[in-house]
Amino acid sequence: MIATTGTELYGVKKKGKSEKTNRIGINTIHFDRKESDRIGIALNSVFKIERLYDLIxxxxTKVLEVKSASLMxxxxxxxxxxxxxxxxxxxxKQCRVEVGVGISGWVALKGEPLLVENVEKDVRFKRRNNKRYSNKSFISVPVVxxxxxxxxxxxxxxxxxxSFGEKDVELLKIISEHSAIAIRNALLIRKSKKLTIVEKLDNYxxxxxxxxxxxTLxxxxxxxxSTSELYIENGNNAKKRYVLYWKGGDVSTRNGSIRQVLDNEKRGEFIKKNINRLFVEKNGREQYLRFMEANLERIAEDNDVSLKEKFRVINDVAINLIKDVSAAPDRSxxxxxxxxWVSIVTxxxxxxxxxxxxxxxATKHNGHSCERITNVTVLGLIFAYKQGLDVGELNKLGMGLFLQDIGMRKIDPLVVDKSTKLSQEEFQAVKKHSEIGFQMLHDTDKVVxxxxxxxxxxxxxxxxxxxxYG
Incomplete structure (x- = not known):
């Protein structure tokens, strides 16, 4: 834990002689050596580089008690x-800072930590965007x-x-030292091990x-x-170009759906023959999850992917899928x-x-409404399987469990997301989601x-x- 001289934080007492070997002295503060060790253990226990970056x-954020932090x-x-x-x-994704340019670039060039107590007065790094920071002080520390x-x-x-002080710099240096070792280890492991399909997709x-x-087809x-813009790849490995092949759309637009395009004999044959040359644009988290959804069957069948990792991807894909389905449940x-998705889980x-x-x-338990639905679906299917239901029955049950709250889409989001107790009138409105959801699914003619x-x-x-009815 962290404590200033003459002050007690988190129940940590002032440094005494008996504690000398258990604390790391940092000017006027003392950092419990066990806490430093815990940070090192935590960071070196994560071998997937993207997750390690997030953990750092x-x-x-927690140790320095800050609102904003970033790793470059x-x-x-x-x-x-x-x-x-x-x-x-x-x-x-777009940010790219040359070494020697700006604050982070200066730190990378010099290999030294930088404490700026007032960015508006520091002639080296005058603040250009006054809305970016809520105060004038920040720290940048190299990972070496x-x-x-x-x-x-x-x-x-x-x-x-x-404002930040020297003690904050020293704390961040400790985190940086542990981070450097953990990053190096994670990169070595990545190079030496066979990548799972999840890691290959993530890397791509x-x-x-x-x-x-x-x-995929x-x-x-x-x-x-099925409604995304479609690009065809031209050129060789040295210089690839992507040309718009289809503008995207669905049955409600004049472009029609890609299924209608595939039904056209000539175009359908062309797409099937050139499927390895067809691409969609990469544009954010939701597209990443659709990319993982497109490969979910491969992930589920890969024996090198752990059960925990499979359910992590299954859960993440489901959250995005629920949003897409709720936005347009009438689209087949x-x-x-x-x-x-249900058949893969089954x-x-x-x-x-x-x-x-x-x-x-392997299921998540943090109370998020979408994650609750995926948990209910997965756990319900596990229970039903143990009760002897066959594959067909499980898939029907799974669809029902997965789409049970689809009617909430028609309820006022201000009421749904309200953090305080609902009024009687608001609760009556929420209760209608079950009948609304049933009707929405029934009207699709696609759900038994x-x-x-x-x-x-x-x-x-x-x-x-x-x-x-109760």
Whole structure:
């Protein structure tokens, strides 16, 4: 823990003689050596580089008690943002800071930590965007391994709005030292081990040189890219060009759907023959999840992917899929996507029937509404499988569980997201979502009645109470 001389924070007492060997002295503060060791252990326990980057930023934010932190990694002669608590993903992808340019570039060039107490008065780094920081102080510290700078950690905006001091710099240096070792280890492991399909897909997506994502025939017919703009790849490896082939759209637009394009004999044959040359544009987190959804079956079948990792991807894909389906449940491709997701989950359960506890532990439990739906679906399918339901019955049940709250889309979001207790009138409005959801699914003509019923009855209780009929 952290403590200032003459002050007690988090119950840490002033440094005494008996504690001398257990604390790391940092000017006027003392950092518990065990806390330093815990940081090192935590960072060196994560071997997937993207998650390690996020963990470094998480630890930095908590230890230094700041609102904003970012990690930049040196790639060639430029720094790229790999994780941040305050910078939008789109900006992170586009940001490229040359060594020697700006604050982070200066730190990377010099290999020395930098404390700026007032950015508006520092002639080297006068603030250009007055809205960027809530105060004038920040720290930038190099991440150094074997005498070579491999990155930079930046922090600003302390939670208490005070300026940073030397003690904060020393704390960040400790985190940086542990981070350097952990990053180096993670990169060595990545080079030495066989990559799973998840890691290959992640690497492809995170490679800034790849501006477009490959598609599959299934993802075009009734999958996540059925309404996306489609590009065809021309040229060789030295100079590839991507030319717009199809403008995208669905049955409600004059472009029609890609399924209609595929139904055209000549065009359909051309797409099938050139599927390896067809791509969609890479444009953010939602597209990344659609990319993973397009490859979800491969991920589920890969024996090198752990059960926990499979369910992480399954859960992330499901959250994005629920949003897409809720936005347009009447579109047949959205329903087909949900059916495909359920069938994959069912197959994972069948193939891991001896690891029920592992599957349960692999689900997330943080209370997020979308994650709650995926948990209910997965756990419901596990239970139903143990009760002897066959594949067809499981898929029908899974669809019902997965789409049970689709009616909430028609409820006022201000009411749905309200953090305080609902009024009687608001609760009555929310209760209508079960009947609305049932009708929405029934009207699609794509969902069998058995799969529509959970939307109607999932708030009915065994003792006859609940709604809408209790």
């Amino acid at each position: 930023v998480d630890i930095t 990694i040196l790639e060639g002669n430029a720094l790229r943002i790999k994780s941040s608590k305050h910078i939008p993903e789109k900006v992170m 391994y074997s005498g070579r700078v491999i990155g930079v950690i930046n922090v600003n905006d302390k939670n208490n709005n005070e 997506y995170n490679n800034d040189e790849n501006k477009f994502l490959p598609v 299934q993802s075009l017919k009734s999958g996540p890219f 491709c959205k329903i087909e996507r949900a059916k495909h 197959n994972v359960i069948f193939n891991n029937q001896n690891h029920v506890l592992g599957m349960y532990n 009645n058995e799969s529509c019923l959970p939307a109607l009855l999932h708030h009915e209780n065994y003792d006859g109470s609940g709604y809408p």
